[in-house]
Amino acid sequence: MKMEPALLQKQTLNLTMTQELQQAITILQYTAHELTAFLEMKEMENPLIQLESPIVQSVDPRYDMVKKRKITNQEHDQKKWLEQMAEPTENLADHLFSQLLMKALSEKQRKLAEQFIYNLDPNGYLTITLEEAAAAEQATINEAEEVLEIIQSLEPAGIAARSLQECLLLQTKRKQSTPALVIDLLSGFFTEFAEKKWKLLSEQLSVSLQEIQKAADFITTLDPRPGIQFDHERTQYVIPDLILEINDGTLELRLFERNLPDIRYQSDYYNTMSQIADEKVKQFLNDKRQDYRWIVRSIEQRKQTLMKVGMAILEEQQDFFLKGPSYLKPLTLKDVAEKIDMHESTVSRAVRGKYIQTPSGMHELKRFFSQALQTGANSDTEQASAAQAKALIEAMIAKEDKKKPLSDQLIADRLKEKGLKLSRRTVAKYREQLRIPSSTKRKRYE
Numbered sequence: 298m299k300m301e302p303a304l305l306q307k308q309t310l311n312l313t314m315t316q317e318l319q320q321a322i323t324i325l326q327y328t329a330h331e332l333t334a335f336l337e338m339k340e341m342e343n344p345l346i347q348l349e350s351p352i353v354q355s356v357d358p359r360y361d362m363v364k365k366r367k368i369t370n371q372e373h374d375q376k377k378w379l380e381q382m383a384e385p386t387e388n389l390a391d392h393l394f395s396q397l398l399m400k401a402l403s404e405k406q407r408k409l410a411e412q413f414i415y416n417l418d419p420n421g422y423l424t425i426t427l428e429e430a431a432a433a434e435q436a437t438i439n440e441a442e443e444v445l446e447i448i449q450s451l452e453p454a455g456i457a458a459r460s461l462q463e464c465l466l467l468q469t470k471r472k473q474s475t476p477a478l479v480i481d482l483l484s485g486f487f488t489e490f491a492e493k494k495w496k497l498l499s500e501q502l503s504v505s506l507q508e509i510q511k512a513a514d515f516i517t518t519l520d521p522r523p524g525i526q527f528d529h530e531r532t533q534y535v536i537p538d539l540i541l542e543i544n545d546g547t548l549e550l551r552l553f554e555r556n557l558p559d560i561r562y563q564s565d566y567y568n569t570m571s572q573i574a575d576e577k578v579k580q581f582l583n584d585k586r587q588d589y590r591w592i593v594r595s596i597e598q599r600k601q602t603l604m605k606v607g608m609a610i611l612e613e614q615q616d617f618f619l620k621g622p623s624y625l626k627p628l629t630l631k632d633v634a635e636k637i638d639m640h641e642s643t644v645s646r647a648v649r650g651k652y653i654q655t656p657s658g659m660h661e662l663k664r665f666f667s668q669a670l671q672t673g674a675n676s677d678t679e680q681a682s683a684a685q686a687k688a689l690i691e692a693m694i695a696k697e698d699k700k701k702p703l704s705d706q707l708i709a710d711r712l713k714e715k716g717l718k719l720s721r722r723t724v725a726k727y728r729e730q731l732r733i734p735s736s737t738k739r740k741r742y743e
Contacts, residue, residue: 321595325602326646329536329556332596336558339592343585345567346592348558389421389456389527390414396451402444408434409444413457421456421524422464455523462487468519478504478512493738506742537654539607539662541618548618550607552600553654560596562589605637606647610665612636617665618655627682628666686717687727694733700743702736 327335340346393414402410412430417423423445431441448457454471458464466483469475481502482490489498495509536556542549571582610633616624630648634641648662667682690708697703703711705724712719719727725735733739 320591321598322643322646324592324595325599325643326649327599328650329538331650332599333557336560336592339588343588345563345582345585345589347561347563349561350558387527389417389419389524392527393448393451393456397447400447402447405434405436405440406444406447409436409441410448413445413448417457417524419524419528420522421453421458423457423459453520453523453526455520461521464521464523465516465519468523476512476515478502478508479515482509482512483516493740495742510742535652535659537659538603538651539653541611541653541655543618543656546619548611548615550604550611552604554600560589560593602639602643602647603651605639606633606644606662607653609633609636610653610662614665618657621657623685623688625665625667625682625684630666633666683727686712686719687731689715689717690724690727691731691733694728694739697739699739699741702739704736 324332324335336346336348340348397407397410409430412425412433413423416425416430427438427441427445430436430445431438434441445457449467454468455464456467458467462483466480469480469483482498486498486501490509490513495506498504498509499506537553540551540553542551567582567586571579573579610628611618613628613632613636614626616626630641630644634644637644648666651662652659653662664684667684689712693703693708693711705728706721708728709719709721709724712724728735
């Protein structure tokens with residue numbers, strides 16, 4: 298077969314995205330925090346953009362000096378909240394080092410202590426071995442073990458443990474009221490106890506199931522994460538994108554824009570700089586003006602899309618907002634997309650990380666999307682959602698007899714009686730998603 302180069306003309310149809318479309322899609326999926334950060338970055342890049350913060354207001358000092366206002370409870374609470382934000386917090390390392398000041402440690406012991414303390418995870422567990430700590434400070438295993446015992450004697454109890462088993466045992470040693478059976482279970486039969494093989498333990502230890510239950514109740518009073526109280530992670534506040542109000546049974550939806558900065562066009566700057574004859578300067582200004590227009594247009598499209606999606610959700614989930622979570626209906630992205638005549642991917646981007654503030658609390662928009670489940674009803678209008686199924690499962694388990702907890706199959710049978718057909722495996726999946734243990738681990742022996 299002879300191959301020769303040749304010139305061919307071929308017509309193809311490709312879908313390309315303009316820069317404006319790409320930016321509109323990106324802005325649509327931004328959360329309120331992300332959009333604010335994006336606008337602040339654009340303000341630094343574009344001299345024609347000026348942002349005005351909605352929470353910053355000008356004050357006339359002359360008027361403010363003579364005006365005496367009554368401080369409301371709301372203002373007092375806000376002031377107190379702001380003061381609390383600035384309060385210093387002690388972390389776990391500082392807490393432990395302050396206790397070590399009372400200990401007479403050699404220089405080598407102090408360095409070993411630093412190795413252990415700086416290698417604790419947020420829960421207070423040790424993340425390095427004795428060998429690693431000893432090698433780092435050129436110490437023996439016995440020297441490292443001696444220092445570790447000193448740290449484990451500090452508060453909070455259970456700190457610097459290398460496993461959950463050791464953490465719990467360290468705490469039991471501090472409590473004089475610890476039953477002997479608790480220590481036996483944790484030290485010699487920890488795996489069997491955790492897997493709730495209590496009948497086997499009852500035979501091996503010659504104790505009743507009721508005694509093991511009492512030991513288990515005591516163990517639940519121990520702290521499996523002793524260091525977490527010092528993990529002062531800064532609270533992440535959620536800003537809603539939509540506000541729902543109910544007035545006389547009527548649902549009213551609006552955008553929440555108070556947190557977003559206003560975008561101002563620097564016309565004076567543009568007019569002044571455009572008088573310069575330099576073509577590069579004029580091209581730069583034209584590019585930045587176009588960039589400003591694209592941003593404003595994209596933000597306006599974002600608002601319109603959010604309102605359309607929000608109204609569609611509102612129309613489909615009226616019972617949820619008026620009657621409660623148990624009335625959540627099956628709803629898919631495709632349903633909303635068809636309702637508002639948009640692509641499914643656009644709806645997906647619109648609900649990403651977005652929240653709605655309602656009289657019943659803050660809800661993530663994606664919560665209102667749930668696949669329909671098969672029911673026993675013949676009517677197509679009677680459907681149940683996965684959220685409803687989970688709510689029913691949770692309610693059944695909450696009311697069950699803990700001495701005879703419901704199995705997954707029994708839950709499936711009772712749901713079928715209510716007109717909801719779920720397999721045992723689906724019930725187990727939903728139960729695990731709710732973080733509810735199996736019936737064998739829920740059983741209590743009184």
